[in-house]
Amino acid sequence: MFKTTIAGSLPKPEWLAEPQKLWPQWKASGAELAAAKRDATLLWLKEQEDAGIDIVSDGEQSRQHFVHGFLEYVEGIDFENKVKMGIRNNRYDAMVPRVVGPLKLKGRVHKIEAGIARAHTKKKLKITMPGPMTIIDTIADEFYGDRVKMAMAFAVLLNQEAKALEKDGVDIIQFDEPAFNVYMSEVNVWGIKALERAAKGLKCKTAVHICYGYGIKANTDWKETLGDEWRQYEQIFPALAKSSIDQVSLECIHSKVPIELMALLKGKDVMVGVIDVASDKVETPAEVAATIGRALKYVPKNRLFPCTNCGMAPMNRDIAIAKLKALAAGAAIASKRYK
Ligand code: ZN
Numbered sequence: 001m002f003k004t005t006i007a008g009s010l011p012k013p014e015w016l017a018e019p020q021k022l023w024p025q026w027k028a029s030g031a032e033l034a035a036a037k038r039d040a041t042l043l044w045l046k047e048q049e050d051a052g053i054d055i056v057s058d059g060e061q062s063r064q065h066f067v068h069g070f071l072e073y074v075e076g077i078d079f080e081n082k083v084k085m086g087i088r089n090n091r092y093d094a095m096v097p098r099v100v101g102p103l104k105l106k107g108r109v110h111k112i113e114a115g116i117a118r119a120h121t122k123k124k125l126k127i128t129m130p131g132p133m134t135i136i137d138t139i140a141d142e143f144y145g146d147r148v149k150m151a152m153a154f155a156v157l158l159n160q161e162a163k164a165l166e167k168d169g170v171d172i173i174q175f176d177e178p179a180f181n182v183y184m185s186e187v188n189v190w191g192i193k194a195l196e197r198a199a200k201g202l203k204c205k206t207a208v209h210i211c212y213g214y215g216i217k218a219n220t221d222w223k224e225t226l227g228d229e230w231r232q233y234e235q236i237f238p239a240l241a242k243s244s245i246d247q248v249s250l251e252c253i254h255s256k257v258p259i260e261l262m263a264l265l266k267g268k269d270v271m272v273g274v275i276d277v278a279s280d281k282v283e284t285p286a287e288v289a290a291t292i293g294r295a296l297k298y299v300p301k302n303r304l305f306p307c308t309n310c311g312m313a314p315m316n317r318d319i320a321i322a323k324l325k326a327l328a329a330g331a332a333i334a335s336k337r338y339k
Contacts, residue, residue: 002306007273009311010060012040015036041059044058048123048324055125070158075105076099077100078100092218110127129161129175130177133183133194154194166203177195180236206244208248219278250262253283271305289334292304306334
């Protein structure tokens with residue numbers, strides 16, 4: 001009961017990339033970088049297993065950023081001449097690449113890290129990719145001239161890689177869609193359709209992660225403006241509940257999301273955020289178990305998967321490890337308490 005998992009990313013060791021940065025510079029290049037990525041992937045598989053996490057991930061050690069890590073493998077994008085763009089409805093500025101021609105995959109995107117992870121763990125393995133709406137919100141369009149058309153073009157490419165990952169033996173493919181919490185009406189019009197296109201034909205489990213972002217200042221400032229109750233999920237969960245996606249990862253602990261909104265995901269597996277990634281204070285196992293207990297009022301126990309609120313990429317490594325341990329220990333307490 002209560003199989004634990006993580007949203008996706010984990011901190012990069014300081015010998016792989018600059019620590020505690022969202023867009024870190026790699027510390028090596030060429031073959032040396034490839035070896036460092038492999039070693040970091042193995043290291044985090046071991047740390048997750050030792051902490052007691054049930055569904056493990058590659059920790060996104062092979063990508064510089066959760067969106068651009070995918071885009072680097074797409075033809076039709078100019079990475080040389082990035083432009084400044086306000087993203088997530090102008091919450092913050094980012095230097096983003098530009099779409100300048102028809103989109104096509106250059107080849108496999110996550111084959112190497114998925115292969116390494118699959119060869120070295122018997123646990124269920126999750127690989128994450130950015131969702132179509134979040135991708136088009138993190139890149140400048142100088143070719144399609146239409147957000148939906150461009151999102152659908154990316155969805156086709158995501159689907160191509162997802163099918164290959166499934167063949168590689170990946171158990172869960174998760175699409176990260178923080179943009180779903182920003183453009184709620186568009187989610188209902190085309191966002192979920194694009195997500196379903198990305199997941200089309202997959203027989204493995206499919207998931208979507210929707211959060212209020214990493215614990216960076218632009219996000220914590222934004223959260224201050226959202227009022228006493230964060231009700232964004234209320235506008236998108238009913239449509240998600242009717243979608244073909246199997247699992248939904250959401251933010252819970254220390255958030256202002258009314259917990260009863262989870263009831264809107266009837267029929268879905270719910271990855272409940274019981275670890276705060278915006279705070280360095282490590283949760284106690286008792287706190288984790290209590291959060292699981294609160295969520296149980298709205299999610300059946302066979303569908304509840306304790307998880308982190310978001311990725312841990314910009315965190316301190318030792319704190320991230322302590323939080324993984326608290327996650328597993330708290331789930332173990334809850335398993336006894338609520339069986
Ligand atoms: Zn997130």
